Amino acid sequence: VDTFFGDTISMVVIMTCCVVGIIVNVFILVIGYLDWATRKKLPNCYMIVSCLSSSRLLLQGTVLYSTLCQGTHHWNVLRVQSALLVLSSTACLWFAACLSAFYCVKIATFTQRHFLLMKLRISGMVPYLLLGSMLVSLISSVPFIWTDFSVHLCNSTRSSVKNTTGDSTVGNISYFKVFILYLTWMTIPLLFFTASSTLLIASLWRHTKQMRRNMTGFKDLSTQVHSNAIKTLISFLVLYFCSFVAEILLGIPSCLAKSRWKHSICSFIVAVCPSIHSILLIFFNVRLKQTFKGILLSMRGRILSPFVLSFVLIIN
Template identity: 30%
Template structure:
């Protein structure tokens, strides 16, 4: 159910933004990042579903080196792209909403809109490059690369090799995704600092803390929430917090209900 929700929610974000782009031939930087992030999550979910299906029902085929390698590359790459796009979203919200007067921050803020497409493209290229390096290192530097061969033959050694492979896989994948994860977390931290400074300033001036800037900070922090239902729950949060996506979802629901009523049971 979680996977299905993730597929529907992320697919809805992509479809809505693509239709909007076809109509207006214009897509905001926020919508561009959300579209890329949702596409990456759809690819990641597809890789997970295919991998689980192969292990569950076609283990003998999955045990072949080239098949196992292909699925390893798919998972590592889509997971890395996911984190890089999430980091781009965090940096974008930080630069768009946060209130800092440092010259470097202001300079980056002015030029970020033109850099967003290049940052997204660079995220894909860097993820592909790091995936090739890490998977190659995993394959050539370890005799435990493909434990599923022994699993097919019901060998006791397979469980030991699977555990060792999982440990090495986690280490390599963590190293690859360390930088985007740090960027994402720092974006949240600096948004919280900016919100705290803004609210403190308003309190000193005796102004209500429920102004538009405060609401913008809170909305951005909610949009960057690392949900335990990631990526399913996060996609739903993004829909509910984005006015355009929320309106499209509300408009779609009556049509969907009407279609379901007409569908014969």
């Protein structure tokens, strides 16, 4: 009974996080589409954020489906789910690295020649970076279509699940080899993201020290912009490290990691981290924040009015 209630609560929490994340990311995509429809051109930052939200929609939708249909051991279904999870999670990391690099090049104040050249060219490079990230994510997910999952799943006796579904198309690629490849594809963008975030933090820290030495009594607006960006990136860094570790633990063969709670906790982290950061993106982006606040204010006078007004005070 305890196991049943524990699994039920875990499913409800994960599904709730996924639904919240889907709603928030749909909101970000709609605002991006409206901006594009009005201007006929999407700013580079919104372009990256829109791609990031799209990949998160795919990730959370796949996690939601996997949670609803857990226990399904049909091989073709497992391969499609695994390929979609790898595609979306890898794309999230690559788009995160693109966003971090874009902020770093645009905001950081390093004076090295190569950095200054990158600052001039980064706007034109964004579409190619996004396209390259998408292609790399697609390539990294392809091996999972032909993977043999018989060493990855375990039944109630903790032995490998055999092909009892009658599916004759058994994968011929070892899961362990694909997992090592997956780990490599996940680590590379995380290293890029960490490096660019560290450079930006160093630049902003140096700028803050200079401002303290030359304090005039007036608040520097550029410092506020930089602070908002660094808050976004620091939260992004923490959340993605947590998500990265959780996804790796989920990918480790179940026969080697037998804890039921391991799967529930890691699934929760994978579901909640993108949702939290999508909400933070709204708070730290002026356009998204104002639009979101306007939607909440339009709900005044309804049954949710006390909750809405308190939430408006929070985001202010």
